[in-house]
Amino acid sequence: MRLAIDVMGGDQGPRAIVAGSARAVVENPGLELILFGPRQQILAELSRLPQPLAAAASRLVVCDAPDSIMPSATAAWALRKGRSSSMAHMLRSVARGEADAGVSAGNTAALVALARRELGMIKGISRPAISTAIPARAGRRCYLLDLGANVDSPASRLVDFALMGAAMAQCVDSTAVPRVALLNVGSEATKGSASVREADRLLREYANDDAFTYEGYAEGGDLFKGQLDVVVCDGFVGNAVLKASEGLTSMLVERVQMAFESRLSGRLASLLAKPVLKRLKRELDPVRYNGASLLGLRGIVVKSHGSTHADGFYYAIQRALKEVEHNLPARIAGRWQASSCENDGAY
Amino acid sequence: MRLAIDVMGGDQGPRAIVAGSARAVVENPGLELILFGPRQQILAELSRLPQPLAAAASRLVVCDAPDSIMPSATAAWALRKGRSSSMAHMLRSVARGEADAGVSAGNTAALVALARRELGMIKGISRPAISTAIPARAGRRCYLLDLGANVDSPASRLVDFALMGAAMAQCVDSTAVPRVALLNVGSEATKGSASVREADRLLREYANDDAFTYEGYAEGGDLFKGQLDVVVCDGFVGNAVLKASEGLTSMLVERVQMAFESRLSGRLASLLAKPVLKRLKRELDPVRYNGASLLGLRGIVVKSHGSTHADGFYYAIQRALKEVEHNLPARIAGRWQASSCENDGAY
Known part of the structure; x- marks a missing residue:
């Protein structure tokens, strides 16, 4: 299993996100994480990991994405200017099937807007x-x-x-x-x-x-x-x-x-x-x-709390894994199709 | 000072309301309360009061109002059929100036609708x-x-x-x-x-x-x-x-x-x-x-929680007393006039 991680946007900076990611790979032997963010910063955080976590670093793949979205940015700004941000890169890797799900602790409005554009919505659902x-x-x-x-x-x-x-x-x-x-x-x-x-x-x-x-x-x-x-x-x-x-x-x-x-x-x-x-x-x-789940998308995206620490980010990853395991988007799509057949034209 | 009390509508029945009222008169020597509700029920509750509270019964005036408003009644029902209820009687005594404020633990929607009709709104404010x-x-x-x-x-x-x-x-x-x-x-x-x-x-x-x-x-x-x-x-x-x-x-x-x-x-x-x-x-x-205050009315009405006990009702009365002491409706009316002059036609 492979997940895409947006390393930027948490209030505590990349350190908590990298540490939470490391814990997730240690505890899930089959898991690989792609870390999107400024390469040098991520490498610096990886080199600081204490021993039990450092051992798992081989399953933490760094993918350079130097731009990030500020906590104060609007959804409209993110759609216009955020194309090269770590968040957008993370979402695109989910959209292309390179990752099974994505996790970010960044700006919620930007995440909703970019996820909708990059992943698309399940047919019949207009917004996440x-x-x-x-x-x-x-x-x-x-x-x-x-x-x-x-x-x-x-x-x-x-x-x-x-x-x-x-x-x-x-x-x-x-x-x-x-x-x-x-x-x-x-x-x-x-x-x-x-x-x-x-x-x-x-x-x-x-x-x-x-x-x-x-x-x-x-x-x-x-x-x-x-x-x-x-x-x-x-x-x-x-x-x-x-x-x-x-x-x-x-x-x-x-x-x-x-x-x-x-x-x-x-x-x-x-x-x-x-x-x-x-x-x-x-x-x-x-x-x-x-963390919280973004629902209605054609893919799995979990939002970790902005002020989360490493443990919180770890749990957000666990949540994403559970959604992957049960294929939540397919389940929702199935539900929506069933209901729109039963109640054809009701709304 | 004199307050009007709706004895009906609390989830615990009239007992908690009568006991809370008795405590209020004991602790406020100048206070008189008019209790609106079924006379026999109120008299029965008054006779059950323990000694320190019973002494104050002379400042608890019973005013017979046999009808009451059910917790499930709608505002529309209350307006159509609730005219002879203990709640409406209580509000009319405030409207006529026989009481300085009113307190009820009854149906909130009915209380808002009846208070608006019986007391009227401060000029410029449309709803409580x-x-x-x-x-x-x-x-x-x-x-x-x-x-x-x-x-x-x-x-x-x-x-x-x-x-x-x-x-x-x-x-x-x-x-x-x-x-x-x-x-x-x-x-x-x-x-x-x-x-x-x-x-x-x-x-x-x-x-x-x-x-x-x-x-x-x-x-x-x-x-x-x-x-x-x-x-x-x-x-x-x-x-x-x-x-x-x-x-x-x-x-x-x-x-x-x-x-x-x-x-x-x-x-x-x-x-x-x-x-x-x-x-x-x-x-x-x-x-x-x-309790909670109904604001914007031409009079003081406090809503006590439906599931309140005697102490809760006592505190709701204390709140009403404080609003009387500071003449809250006049303060709101003054504020509203000032603001509507300053911003004439702004909204």
Whole structure:
């Protein structure tokens, strides 16, 4: 298996990306990674790798791509000027079949725009969606999408999100019949915006589809209850919910820590509270630690969090490997064709 | 001071509302509360009050209103059929000046619709907004609005939310010059929906207004950083963020508790972790513990959380008292007039 890696664009610079990549090849004996970025910088980082990781360097192939896309660049700029960037090179190697999937920690808007151009969309899907799995009660998780690739989503796009999310849960988590819900301001049929109510009507038409069950409306709190596998919403809403959850988790963990430190001696607090809180923080920060998937493309692209460290990038690679193993784009394409036959002309 | 209380509509029934009301009169010697609801039920609850609270019963006036609005009722139903409900009676007593403010734990959609009809709107504001203060870092708090009274808010309404939120922060928290931001999917000017970008343009026109500073776009995580006093968004987004935050807090606290219980003996865990976590949960569940304000009305209405207990209802009353003390509607009306003179015809 071979993956393409965009080494540029992470807030921590190429070091974390190279270290995460090295860990991935060490732990996956059949894996080769092509690292796109400025050759000298990558070689310098490779030479700094400690021994257990350095051993795997022969399966890290450097591919010189000196240009990169700034975190502040717009999608329009990336489309016009980003053709020679490490991100575009990485995507083209996926498009040409030289790599089975691509991973980047760079600018999300640029990644969505370039991935759409370089890889193309699955027939019938107009724009990529971004999704990640939110940790929920009882060790379960819930895919939330879209997370910001689309704002002002019409009803038909919300339905696409539902189909893609269901394919994702089936594929990656082996959920036989995912439970899908639509995010709304209340569970009553009369509530919500026109596009959400229309999407609800369309999704009810799939009720006899055996690929997923449609559970109706969900509210924000239902994300964490462990009773839903996929929750669908416009990208503006999903982005706000995801980022608020990240901010809240980090504040909460800090407060719990402070509260314990004020009640226990420093040593006891470190011993008891810190390991528990550290693990919790990691579990509850899904994008930073597992990355997010771009769905609807004719290829696999995983977005690692911009501020990720080596471990986070490693997990993003693992996520991409899982999607390759289950051939997620084919699964989504199959789902979309099935549904557009069943509901010919419905949307 | 006299407040009107809707005794019906809380998930716990009238008991929690009557007990919270009794606590409020005990702790506020000059306060009288008019309790609207089925007389016999209220009298039964009053007779059950334990001694310290029972002493204050003379300042709890019962006003018979046998009908109530179901949690599942729509706003349209409430407007058509809810005229004789305890909620409508409570609101009319505020409208007629018999009470200085009203508090209800009932159906939010019905409360917004009935409050708008019974109290009327401040000139220039078309619909009420709902707001509460979200706890943030360093003991600060941030008002988020709208929380669900409006979906698909146009730019002009987002600007109204900013003015109302700033008045709220000045009034209730004595923040001299509140820092106001607009929720978006990123901090770049090119991002977001058309209405958010237009609201950004309009808010920049107020940059020389000394009533608040406009800080531009905020992302979901900025809510908790303690650097903003007001964050403005459409009600769909605010509702999703608030409910997701409530759900996440409750899951997190549960997980921290479980993690400690598995590492410490039961007794030690109870001793160390439980009091800390209980306090945190209360602090971080703003609506349940402090209620939310309906803004833009010609009168003060506070919505207590439907699943509140006596303490939560007590805090909602305290919030209403604070708004009465600072005459919040007059403050908002003044703000709105000032801004519409400065920017005559701008929106």
